[in-house]
Amino acid sequence: MRSRIEWLARAVALFALGAAFWIWQFPESAQRVGEAVSGSAELGSSDADSRLGISAVANALRASNNQSLQLQLAEVPESPTRALLHAARDAGWRVEYKTSAVSALAVSSTPRIQPDGGTIIHVAAPNGVELTLSDSLGWIDSVRVSNEGTFWEVAGDGRAFHVASPTASATVAAIELDTLKRFRLIGATGWESRFLMEALETAGWQVDASFSIAPRVSVTAGAPAAIDTSRYAAVIALDSSAWSQAAAISTFVRRGGGLLLFPGSARGTAFASLRAGGTGQELAGIPGALQSTVPTEGLPLTPITGLVEHAVVLERSEREGEPVAVAARRVGAGRVVQVGFEQTWQWRMLGPDDALLAHREWWRTMIQRVAYASPSPVPDVWMPLPGDAAPLADLVARLGSPAAEFSEDPGPLSPATPPRWLFVVAVVGLLVEWWSRRLRGAV
Amino acid sequence: MTARKHATVTAMSSHTDTPRVSDTALVSPNASPFVFATAQYESGDWDSAPSLAGNIIDTIARYTSLPVEPQGAMVSLSSNDALRYPLLFLTGHLPVRFTAQEGQVIKRYVERGGLLFIDDHNHDIDGAFHKTATEEIARLVGTLQPLSNTHALYSSFFTFSDGPPTTSHELNGWGDNLVHEQLLAVMRNDRISVLYSNKDYSSEWNFHPDNKRFMGVDPTRFAVNLVVYALTH
Numbered sequence: 001m002r003s004r005i006e007w008l009a010r011a012v013a014l015f016a017l018g019a020a021f022w023i024w025q026f027p028e029s030a031q032r033v034g035e036a037v038s039g040s041a042e043l044g045s046s047d048a049d050s051r052l053g054i055s056a057v058a059n060a061l062r063a064s065n066n067q068s069l070q071l072q073l074a075e076v077p078e079s080p081t082r083a084l085l086h087a088a089r090d091a092g093w094r095v096e097y098k099t100s101a102v103s104a105l106a107v108s109s110t111p112r113i114q115p116d117g118g119t120i121i122h123v124a125a126p127n128g129v130e131l132t133l134s135d136s137l138g139w140i141d142s143v144r145v146s147n148e149g150t151f152w153e154v155a156g157d158g159r160a161f162h163v164a165s166p167t168a169s170a171t172v173a174a175i176e177l178d179t180l181k182r183f184r185l186i187g188a189t190g191w192e193s194r195f196l197m198e199a200l201e202t203a204g205w206q207v208d209a210s211f212s213i214a215p216r217v218s219v220t221a222g223a224p225a226a227i228d229t230s231r232y233a234a235v236i237a238l239d240s241s242a243w244s245q246a247a248a249i250s251t252f253v254r255r256g257g258g259l260l261l262f263p264g265s266a267r268g269t270a271f272a273s274l275r276a277g278g279t280g281q282e283l284a285g286i287p288g289a290l291q292s293t294v295p296t297e298g299l300p301l302t303p304i305t306g307l308v309e310h311a312v313v314l315e316r317s318e319r320e321g322e323p324v325a326v327a328a329r330r331v332g333a334g335r336v337v338q339v340g341f342e343q344t345w346q347w348r349m350l351g352p353d354d355a356l357l358a359h360r361e362w363w364r365t366m367i368q369r370v371a372y373a374s375p376s377p378v379p380d381v382w383m384p385l386p387g388d389a390a391p392l393a394d395l396v397a398r399l400g401s402p403a404a405e406f407s408e409d410p411g412p413l414s415p416a417t418p419p420r421w422l423f424v425v426a427v428v429g430l431l432v433e434w435w436s437r438r439l440r441g442a443v
Numbered sequence: 444m445t446a447r448k449h450a451t452v453t454a455m456s457s458h459t460d461t462p463r464v465s466d467t468a469l470v471s472p473n474a475s476p477f478v479f480a481t482a483q484y485e486s487g488d489w490d491s492a493p494s495l496a497g498n499i500i501d502t503i504a505r506y507t508s509l510p511v512e513p514q515g516a517m518v519s520l521s522s523n524d525a526l527r528y529p530l531l532f533l534t535g536h537l538p539v540r541f542t543a544q545e546g547q548v549i550k551r552y553v554e555r556g557g558l559l560f561i562d563d564h565n566h567d568i569d570g571a572f573h574k575t576a577t578e579e580i581a582r583l584v585g586t587l588q589p590l591s592n593t594h595a596l597y598s599s600f601f602t603f604s605d606g607p608p609t610t611s612h613e614l615n616g617w618g619d620n621l622v623h624e625q626l627l628a629v630m631r632n633d634r635i636s637v638l639y640s641n642k643d644y645s646s647e648w649n650f651h652p653d654n655k656r657f658m659g660v661d662p663t664r665f666a667v668n669l670v671v672y673a674l675t676h
Contacts, residue, residue, distance in 0.1 A: 189509055189674050190475055191529055198556060202632075211675050213600060214507045219675045343475065349526040349555050356555050 013429030020418035071097035086398035115204030180233035185209035187238025239264030254332030258370025263302035276327035480528035487537035501652035566643030587627035
């Protein structure tokens with residue numbers, strides 16, 4: 001009798017261990033054989049849940065007994081909530097979410113090469129979405145998106161910029177450049193050099209120039225020195241005065257400096273190895289065009305012809321044949337922009353009402369295209385919590401891509417935990433068997 | 444514009460005609476020639492100094508290597524063509540009242556960086572030209588203020604250490620014996636926009652250039668400073 005009890009106890013213990021192993025390995029079968037399955041928890045589908053908080057997720061995790069969570073997100077959850085969902089997923093929960101109401105944002109920044117620094121922030125977002133830009137001091141601007149994106153040009157120093165739509169946000173670090181604030185102007189005394197200096201000095205640039213007034217007599221602006229990337233961001237060669245310094249300028253450009261070439265300097269052979277193309281026959285300005293919406297058409301133009309390999313066209317004239325007016329190329333580590341327009345000061349003086357500002361902006365853009373700047377390391381932008389730079393990207397990284405449709409029969413994906421009572425039965429069975437054998441004196 | 448520009452080699456002092464030397468290259472031949480322009484206006488006598496333009500052109504050619512048009516220009520202040528000449532000379536004896544169109548052009552001219560040089564051909568400080576011209580400039584551009592006698596204008600080519608050179612008309616002409624210590628100016632962005640003179644340079648410079656050979660000191664040298672300042676500041 002005692003022996004039968006012991007065999008029974010052994011059998012019960014083995015059965016319980018076997019059942020636990022079976023449930024662990026084959027959870028679907030276990031459910032089929034009778035494990036309770038309740039509906040999955042759904043969050044975020046109502047207005048009350050539009051802001052998915054960590055407590056709401058915790059409650060849902062407690063309420064769901066099939067280890068499944070389905071989220072209809074109206075906006076991207078905050079970092080602690082994302083971390084909790086990530087933890088639940090790693091613990092074996094099936095976490096699904098939809099983001100159809102969330103407008104994705106893609107944000108990048110590029111430095112603004114100007115004496116006062118600054119950042120250009122590019123944003124890709126769906127049309128019609130209202131975006132706000134802010135930094136650590138508060139809101140800067142807001143705009144409604146068109147053409148699938150927008151950009152801001154923010155002057156001054158800033159470490160990080162935050163772009164937010166009603167449903168998503170992203171933060172981008174500003175890359176600071178060590179911009180030299182000085183350029184060297186080489187050209188004859190005249191209205192072009194005088195108004196060029198005014199335009200760029202207004203933008204914060206410092207000008208070094210030497211103007212010949214009489215034989216062996218000159219007037220200087222700033223303190224002209226040897227042309228070197230340690231001193232100058234760019235050289236502007238207005239005319240043939242620059243030919244005598246072509247060798248120094250060539251070295252400067254190959255080491256990373258910028259060069260603006262104008263027809264007077266691009267002609268001839270002195271800058272043949274640096275220019276973007278040859279110089280054609282000068283075209284007179286179109287009468288009356290200085291007062292039009294395209295005032296540059298009223299300026300004399302020396303077309304850029306026969307572009308060298310890898311040169312790119314930046315601007316074409318609307319004159320017959322659409323000649324190239326501005327072209328650029330890389331030379332060594334530097335950049336060269338060749339401009340075909342001449343006497344741009346006439347645009348400023350004789351152009352339409354906005355000519356003064358437009359002329360300044362044109363020169364500012366030209367020098368920005370070539371100016372040398374040494375990049376500083378990307379700053380460590382302080383983030384209160386991980387993943388806040390791009391919350392939606394962080395959510396996808398943690399939980400995977402959003403679901404197009406929720407699973408209809410969500411079940412546990414990972415091996416299920418066997419019921420505790422099976423282990424209790426196994427232990428009790430083994431204790432009974434051991435106790436019986438000890439009582440009858442068996443070993 | 445900042446005030447960093449300066450003549451490193453300001454050439455000649457008011458008593459020495461030999462420029463000091465620097466190592467600058469010769470002027471490029473591809474700069475547009477400078478054109479000396481005289482402003483026409485409907486009121487008053489804008490053409491009261493007919494020989495002045497030719498004399499100043501001669502002076503620029505004589506002392507500098509700046510390319511200069513041998514013929515001056517006369518341009519109406521009621522036309523936007525005035526904006527083609529970023530340095531304009533205006534003179535007269537009679538009361539000045541600018542028309543609405545002239546006023547608009549003057550405003551635009553100054554806003555865009557032009558330099559208007561007005562000389563009182565009466566060389567007095569309470570005459571009709573002075574009263575009306577200064578009123579008109581105050582109405583259109585801003586109040587004229589005394590220009591420091593150490594301003595860069597006085598050292599942009601020749602050095603005038605005492606400020607604006609006096610004229611014979613100030614000292615003994617017309618009987619007022621009044622010497623004007625300073626010129627007047629309206630500044631924009633640290634740069635002269637309107638320069639006003641009671642010196643009567645219009646009389647002082649209104650002679651045939653050949654007569655310079657009879658003079659110990661050429662009285663037109665200050666015009667070179669004015670042109671160089673306008674072209675480099």
